[in-house]
Amino acid sequence: MEHTSQGIIYGINGPVVKVRGRQAFQMLEMVLVGHDRLIGEVIRVLENETIVQVYENTTGLKPGEPVVSTGKPLTVKLGPGIMGNIFDGIERPLARIADSTGIFIKRGSIMDNLDRDKLWEVKILAEPGDYVKQGEIIAEVKETESVNHKIMVPPNIEGEITEAVCDGLYNIDQVIVKVKDGKQIHSLTLVQEWPVREPRPYCHRLPLDIPLITGQRVIDTLFPMSKGGAAAIPGGFGTGKTLTQHQLAKWANADIIVYVGCGERGNEITEVLEDFPKLIDPRSGRPLMERTVLIGNTSNMPVAAREASIYTGITLAEYYRDMGYDVAVMADSTSRWAEALREISGRLEEMPAEEGFPAYLPSRLSEFYERAGRVENYNGTKGSVSIIGAVSPQGGDFSEPVTQNTKRFIRCFWALDKALAHTRHYPAVNWINSYSEYTDRLEDWYSENADPEFMDKKTEISRILQEEGKLLDIVKLIGSDILPEEQKLVLEMAKVIRQGFLQQNAYHEQDTYVPIQKQYLMMDSILRVGTKAAGLVALGIPVSVIRRSGVFEELIRMKYNIPNDDLNSFDGLNNKTERILDEIGSDYRASGRVKEV
Amino acid sequence: MNVEYMGLKEISGPLVVIDGVKDASFEEMVEITVGKNKRLGRIIQIEGELCVIQVFEGTRGISLENTHTRLLGKPLKMPLSMELLGRVMDGKGRPVDGLGEIYPEKSWDVNGEPINPVMREYPRNFIQTGISSIDGLTTLIRGQKLPVFSGSGLSHNQLAVQIVKQAKIEDTEGAGFAIVFAAMGVKHDVAEYFRESFQKSGVLDRVVMFLNLANDPVVERIVTPRCALTAAEYLAYEKNMHVLVIMTDMTSYAEALREISSSKGEIPSRKGYPGYLYSDMASIYERAGMVKGCRGSITQIPILTMPNDDITHPVPDLTGYITEGQVVLDRSLSSKGIYPPINILPSLSRLMKDGIGEGHTREDHPQVANQLFASYARVQEVKALASVIGEEELSEIDRLYMNFGREFEENFIAQDFSENRNIDDTLDLGWTLLRLLPVSELDRLSPEIIEKYYKDDSEDGDF
């Protein structure tokens, strides 16, 4: 069917274009605007006017230029060629745009989203006569060395296979399977399309009882994330949101990473592009880039495409989830997305709610975070989409609308703290304001897979930090000298925990990623010293004596001194600290200064 | 094309509205003739035959009847050639030094286009500025955007001049350097101070100046940094030069944007600034960088004054969210007589991690920087305590910190306007200071580095 609805440009205000003349556009339909055929989306339909947001720079557009419909909503192409690639906010391949327009991105570059010439080695898994339903895996393609791309029956198609090609080399346009659905025959290729604003269907949700292990101690231990969970990283500028997202993209135990650079710096995307092909995934032994896809709408690219980039990212993620993969989506920064909503809303002269944000901000945020989840797919596989959204609060103030509304829809809150960042305590996750509501659900996993005592140790570590918080209020007023010795020890142990455990150097070869076993052993070593030192203090030995022994520094340096692959060294460390503390005890006994107990 | 439109429909602040316009394109330039004088404007909204135009020279003296307006058929373009070097332009990129027009080799739209992230080159080259607190702790990298957050009356201008004077922008391969200076709403004597300093350091013939001064039209400020960056892009990407761009004062720039926005009746976000302030400033700051296939680079040092010294004000706040760090000046350091009054704790260079250390500066650099930050942060806690219980009551170790803090401010941060320290001196100075603290306090240093540098007290100067 020809889609003939069209109109002409009447007004232009930044990315918002008013269309009049003969129309009949559908809401959220994708349209081509002007002689340059800029991509736009219908965002409001009125009696005699249609409003379109344009995903490209509108400079030079004129009233009277045509606007034509495409007959479909904003969709993405899903098929082999996504992994290892980088796209703009509406899935245009940036590398190929660079081939044609050079350093700068020019307007009106309509491009095939996926490479149509490339031949893929396809293994067919279905044969004529098979009855297939939506989601069923009918073929496999080795998309990269790390990712086995499953070709699935698209949603809402079901029927008998009438034809199937043999294994071999095919491009994405070639029909590999034909399915007879009632009277209709569907020709399936390696690619399917999906409207980005609609969640892809799945069979049912599964409980969130498996952690997304990130190798970052403060996260895995204190505020763990679930596979299929939703987390927010709020923080003022320069507190470490992007770096944390990069760390997670590098080390989290997800199968697929979708990294959405939404309204942030060009160099940060470039950094991923330069680093990830060189970094090796500790689990597969392959370059990280092979399981990563980047969506980049940098802060100087058109604002409407920024709004779309988040949806493009999550749709790609759901597609790989449907294959049975654990996918993690990094969205940096959701605030820029919310601001894009605000800008478009402002140009539509909608009634603003808080701080100029539209009244539908909360519902958009909730729709987005709802697309996270761990599910059973129609093809019987299990997959998950975890969302980690950075939030950039205005003025670093968490009471602003985006942070507050995000909080309602996520369950893991890693609050980055300016004061910690200023003292170069990284990651600057504030251990008092942060939380994870997944912890309870994950307890079983930790005791079965990490250590039965993992959670107990974690609780003890948190307790010491909480107690330090209270004591510091007193210290601020009177100094630490007159505190009782056992409280001085709490301060000392908390310092060890902060410097030796919570602080983690992303740029250090060993410390950048720490396996969960090592995290446990580090806690264990710290708490052993804590217990033993408390015994000495009870004998009347001053904390200053223990401090001078250097035992605390031993602990603080263990993260650097004990390699990730030599966890037996913890025995050596524990023996050493025990010996040091024992010596202090015996020296004191020998000198007869010990309190009688 | 040559249709002239007589009169206006409406005038509102710096904006005018014309009715009955045919064939106008979005963001096209127009020329408005008022009596004998001509003004430039830009179409910022089209609604049927109505055009909203921002007038760069302002609307003073304009009435609904006394104008005729001509569409120029193109966006604002900047004439570009090597002749730009040594020239002074107004805020719209037109020569005002009486040396005649620029004979253009190229002519580019001042709005620029977004750099494709695939084509960027990640910046990694250290620029030595000779200023310890910058080189040591907030290292400037070629292709970085590193703003100075200042307050009114603080020495940001001296600092910028000292950087220009001392920075080794050129590389060994001999790509030349250029300086692009954009003034927005600054006083005449500030612009003059910069010009004189360029002259004194003998670089004036490598400088392009764009001046929109305090008494120049406010709206013009919107395009001043864009003209400047277009010139910079030409020099960097066409002529392979390393370009340092100084832009001051970004707060005046943002205020101009606010003025236009409120005249348009837009819904403000914070403090009356438009919701798109972030994107708008990003379209300026993101024009820094290095790209594949070009030897040149654009390094930006924007300067902004924080109203009320408030770092959470939208202008510094949004700037910090876009730039690759910030150098923050501090009034209390300044009043102690410390120049440059850089407060290192809120200052940050995000690109330094890849541009320092072995092979770039010196192997101990990352750790020394880390330790100085951590120790100086501790000084702040001790100071707070001292102000409650008195310095005499402090513990022994806390007193060492007080001493370290003083020495650090007076000898490391403070340096003379004409003092140019090389990176080795800066790092050695850092060690001299760290030796004021016992080794057990230096938890950011590895045993090997301590072994190699801490014990070496051959040049342990006493201050």
Ligand SMILES: Nc1ncnc2c1ncn2[C@@H]1O[C@H](COP(=O)(O)OP(=O)(O)OP(=O)(O)O)[C@@H](O)[C@H]1O
């Ligand atoms: N774990 C870490 N280890 C070492 N350095 C860190 C760590 N986390 C943050 N940093 C430092 O903090 C700097 C700023 O971090 P980052 O760029 O991630 O901030 P951000 O919160 O994303 O800021 P913005 O909102 O402006 O984008 C980094 O360049 C790095 O120097």
Ligand SMILES: [Mg+2]
């Ligand atoms: Mg960031």
